[in-house]
Amino acid sequence: MEKDNKEVMIKAAFDSINIPEADAIKDIRARMDKKPARPFKRAFVVAFMAASVMMSVVMVAAYYVGSFDRLRGIVGENIAAVIQPARGEIITEDGVRAEFIATGAFDNVVDVFITIEDMVGDRFSGNRFMLSAITGMEFNMYPVGFEAMDSATIFSPQVIHNENGVVTLHGRGVFPFSVNGMELNFEIGRIYYGTNFSRIVRPIDLAAMDIPIDPPALLLDGEKVLKPHQIDYDFGIRNVFEQISSIGWVDGKLHIQLYNPSRSNPWLTFVRPLERAQGYEHFNHLIYRFDGIDFDEAGNPFFAVWQPFPLYFEIVFDITPEILLEYDFHGTFTGFEYMNLDWYTIFTVEANEAQLKADGFEVAVGSSVVNEVIVNPSGIRLSGFYTSPREESVLDNNRAIVTGVSSISPMETNQALWLDISGYYTGDRISLVVNTTDGIHRGVLNYFTRDDDGNFTHIFGFNRFIDLDTVVSVGIAGRQLIYFPAQKN
Amino acid sequence: MVDFEQIVTTYQKPILKYCYSVLCDYHEAQDAMQMTFIKAHDKSSTFKDGMPLSPWLYKIAYNTCIDIMRKKRFYSLLSGREAVTEPSCEMQEEYMSEELKKALMVLSFKDRALVFSRVIDELDYNELAQIYGASAAALRKRYERAKNKLAIALEKERSGQ
Numbered sequence: 001m002e003k004d005n006k007e008v009m010i011k012a013a014f015d016s017i018n019i020p021e022a023d024a025i026k027d028i029r030a031r032m033d034k035k036p037a038r039p040f041k042r043a044f045v046v047a048f049m050a051a052s053v054m055m056s057v058v059m060v061a062a063y064y065v066g067s068f069d070r071l072r073g074i075v076g077e078n079i080a081a082v083i084q085p086a087r088g089e090i091i092t093e094d095g096v097r098a099e100f101i102a103t104g105a106f107d108n109v110v111d112v113f114i115t116i117e118d119m120v121g122d123r124f125s126g127n128r129f130m131l132s133a134i135t136g137m138e139f140n141m142y143p144v145g146f147e148a149m150d151s152a153t154i155f156s157p158q159v160i161h162n163e164n165g166v167v168t169l170h171g172r173g174v175f176p177f178s179v180n181g182m183e184l185n186f187e188i189g190r191i192y193y194g195t196n197f198s199r200i201v202r203p204i205d206l207a208a209m210d211i212p213i214d215p216p217a218l219l220l221d222g223e224k225v226l227k228p229h230q231i232d233y234d235f236g237i238r239n240v241f242e243q244i245s246s247i248g249w250v251d252g253k254l255h256i257q258l259y260n261p262s263r264s265n266p267w268l269t270f271v272r273p274l275e276r277a278q279g280y281e282h283f284n285h286l287i288y289r290f291d292g293i294d295f296d297e298a299g300n301p302f303f304a305v306w307q308p309f310p311l312y313f314e315i316v317f318d319i320t321p322e323i324l325l326e327y328d329f330h331g332t333f334t335g336f337e338y339m340n341l342d343w344y345t346i347f348t349v350e351a352n353e354a355q356l357k358a359d360g361f362e363v364a365v366g367s368s369v370v371n372e373v374i375v376n377p378s379g380i381r382l383s384g385f386y387t388s389p390r391e392e393s394v395l396d397n398n399r400a401i402v403t404g405v406s407s408i409s410p411m412e413t414n415q416a417l418w419l420d421i422s423g424y425y426t427g428d429r430i431s432l433v434v435n436t437t438d439g440i441h442r443g444v445l446n447y448f449t450r451d452d453d454g455n456f457t458h459i460f461g462f463n464r465f466i467d468l469d470t471v472v473s474v475g476i477a478g479r480q481l482i483y484f485p486a487q488k489n
Numbered sequence: 490m491v492d493f494e495q496i497v498t499t500y501q502k503p504i505l506k507y508c509y510s511v512l513c514d515y516h517e518a519q520d521a522m523q524m525t526f527i528k529a530h531d532k533s534s535t536f537k538d539g540m541p542l543s544p545w546l547y548k549i550a551y552n553t554c555i556d557i558m559r560k561k562r563f564y565s566l567l568s569g570r571e572a573v574t575e576p577s578c579e580m581q582e583e584y585m586s587e588e589l590k591k592a593l594m595v596l597s598f599k600d601r602a603l604v605f606s607r608v609i610d611e612l613d614y615n616e617l618a619q620i621y622g623a624s625a626a627a628l629r630k631r632y633e634r635a636k637n638k639l640a641i642a643l644e645k646e647r648s649g650q
Contacts, residue, residue: 003608006640011608013589013643017506019515020584024501025494028523032530 071101074161095120117166124167504550511554511602525550548620588646595642600635
C-alpha cells in the first residue's frame with residue numbers, strides 16, 4: 001500500500017508503540033482450561049445450604065405472589081393474565097423500597113410493573129417519575145432505551161396506582177421487532193421523581209435492579225409476511241445492509257417490512273413514535289438491533305458474521321392510508337453511516353442535488369443511501385449533509401439549513417462537537433437529523449412546521465441517538481399517528 | 490484452520506498492538522487479545538478454510554474491544570457514574586508515546602481501529618469492510634476523515650501547540 005505523508009507519519013507514531021515481547025499462549029491456555037469452582041465436599045454443608053435456600057425461596061415466593069396479587073387487583077384480570085410475577089426488590093439507603101412486581105413481553109411490547117414506596121415520608125405524592133433503564137437483549141450490555149426525555153436512557157412510566165405512599169408504575173417499551181424467543185432482562189438504575197422534569201429532579205439509586213423477562217417462544221420467521229398482493233411498494237434489493245423491502249397496508253395497518261440480507265450487522269434503529277393511550281401521552285424510542293451476536297458454549301457473547309437473524313422483519317403501524325394522505329411518510333432508511341463507523345445520516349431524496357452542490361453543500365447520495373419511502377410525496381426534497389458547528393436555525397428558501405438543536409446531550413462534552421446535519425423541507429415541514437461525528441454519537445431528528453405567520457413551530461421531536469455505533473432511523477412525520485401494536489399478519 | 494498455537498504466536502503481538510491502540514489501556518488490551526484468541530478457538534469450526542485469517546481475527550478483536558468498552562459503560566451506568574464512552578487514554582503503561590496518546594484522543598475508538606487497520610495492517614477496504622461491517626466506499630470516506638484528523642492532532646502534539 002502506497003502511503004501518503006500523513007499515513008507515513010501515523011505509521012511512524014503507531015510503530016513507536018513498544019509493547020514488550022510476551023508469550024500469550026500460556027495465559028490463553030490457562031484461561032481456556034480454567035476449571036469450574038470446586039463443589040462443596042461436605043454433605044452437611046450442602047444440606048444446610050439447600051435447606052436455607054429452599055426456605056428463602058418459599059418466603060420470597062410468598063412475598064412476591066402477594067405483591068402480584070395486589071397488582072392483579074389494580075390492573076385487572078385481563079392484563080394480569082398476560083404478565084408474569086417478577087422478583088426484585090431493593091431498599092435504598094434513603095428509605096425507598098422499590099420492587100419489581102411483574103413483567104410481560106409479547107411480540108414487540110415489553111411491560112414492566114414496579115412499585116416504589118417511601119418508607120420514611122411522603123416524597124412521591126404529586127410527582128411524576130422517570131426511570132433510567134438498561135434493558136438487555138440477548139445480554140445486558142446493549143441498552144435498549146425507552147426514552148421519554150432528551151438525556152440518557154430514560155423512560156417515563158405511567159402511575160397506575162398511588163395509595164398509602166406506594167406508587168405503582170407501569171412502563172412499556174415497544175420494539176420494532178418481536179422479542180419473542182429472545183432473552184431479555186430489564187435493569188433499572190435509577191428512578192427520578194419530580195413535579196417538573198425541566199427542573200430539578202431527584203434520583204433514587206436502585207443499584208440496578210435486574211429482572212429477567214420471558215417472552216414467549218420465538219415465532220418462525222424468515223419469510224415475507226406481506227403477501228405480494230398486499231405490497232403497495234416493493235423496493236429493489238440493493239447491496240446494502242438492510243433496507244425497506246416492502247410497505248403496504250394490511251387490515252388497515254401500515255406494514256413496513258425490512259430486509260436484512262446480511263443478517264449479521266449490528267444495527268440499531270431508533271424510532272420515536274408518539275403514542276396516545278389511555279389519555280396518557282408519551283414518546284417511545286425504539287431501538288432495533290440487527291445483531292451479530294452469538295454465544296459460545298460457555299455462554300460468552302461472540303460477535304458473529306453468521307448470526308441467523310431473519311431475513312425479514314416487519315414493523316406495523318396502526319395508521320390508515322387516509323391519515324397518511326395528510327402527511328408525508330418518511331421511511332428514512334438512511335445509510336446512517338454506521339457503515340462508516342460514523343454518524344451522519346443521509347437522506348435518500350430525489351433531491352435537487354445539483355443545486356445543493358452549487359450552494360456548497362456536500363451532497364452524499366450514493367451507494368450508501370438505502371431507501372426512502374414516500375407515500376405522499378410533495379414539495380421539494382433535499383438530501384445531503386454538511387458539517388457545521390451549532391448555529392442559529394436558518395431557513396433558506398425551502399431549504400433546511402438548521403442547526404442549534406437543543407437536545408444534544410452534553411454527557412461527554414470533552415470532545416469537540418461537530419454536527420452533521422441533514423435536512424429536508426417538504427411543503428410546510430422541515431425535518432432534520434443532527435449527528436455528531438466525533439464518536440459521541442448523538443443526534444436529534446425533529447420535525448418542524450410553520451405557523452400562519454411563517455414561523456417555525458416544533459411539532460415533535462422524533463429521534464435521538466445515544467452513543468451507539470450502529471444506527472439507522474425510521475421516521476414517521478405527522479401528528480399523533482403512531483401506535484405500535486406488534487402484529488403479525 | 491492451522492494450528493492454534495501457531496496462530497497465537499503469529500498474531501499475538503499485532504492483535505495486542507491493535508487492541509492497545511484501540512483501547513488505550515494496556516491491561517485491557519491484553520485481556521482483549523487473549524479473549525480474541527479464545528473466541529477464535531471456540532469458533533474455529535465456523536472458520537472456513539480458504540478464508541483469510543487476518544480479517545477474521547481482527548473482526549473478533551474489534552468486537553472484543555467493543556465489548557470491553559460496553560462493559561465499562563454498562564457498569565458505569567449501573568454505578569450511577571457518568572457513562573464511559575471512550576477510553577480515556579490516561580493512566581497508561583509507558584508503551585505509547587505521550588504525543589500519540591494525546592493525538593489518539595481526538596479519535597473515537599472505532600476510528601482508531603480503522604486507522605490502525607489501514608495504516609499498520611495495510612488491509613484493503615474490502616478486508617476492512619469484513620471487519621467493520623461497512624461498505625468499502627463508506628470506510629474509505631471514514632478513513633480519510635479519521636486519518637486527517639489524527640495527522641493534524643499528531644502535528645499539533647509535535648509542535649507543542
